[in-house]
Amino acid sequence: MDCLFCRIVAGEIPSKKAYEDQQVIAFHDLDPKAPVHVLVIPRKHISSIARIEDADAELIGQLFLVARNLASELRIADGGYRLVINAGFDAGQSVDHVHLHVLGGRKLKWPPG
Secondary structure, three states, rough: OOOHHHHHHHHOOOOOOEEEOOEEEEOOOOOOOEEEEEEEOOOOOOOOOOHHOOHHHHHHHHHHHHHHHHHHHOOOOOOOOEEEEOOOOHHHOOOOOOOOEEEOOOOOOOOOO
8 A cells, every 4th residue: 555644544654643433533733733733634535626426525515523623622713714725736646545634722814935
């Protein structure tokens, strides 16, 4: 298995988990860009948000529900937080597995970069 996130899902690579259920895993980013930086990923391998199918709609919705709940649990919901999905190399996608960044814990600038 070449996908880094699939290896995390399989338990081959350790991670600091923030949440997991039958469809989704969330873990703290090893190179955080904010005081709180969690990645929310589907257990199912989907290489990019550009590759989701209609049948994945519920799964993608679950990513956002988990992100919302984590923002509350990690105490960044009241001050505000950012959700980011990068699609493709030029957008900054570094792992070919759909992942939702949950960023917060400080004032975030716009535009992001």
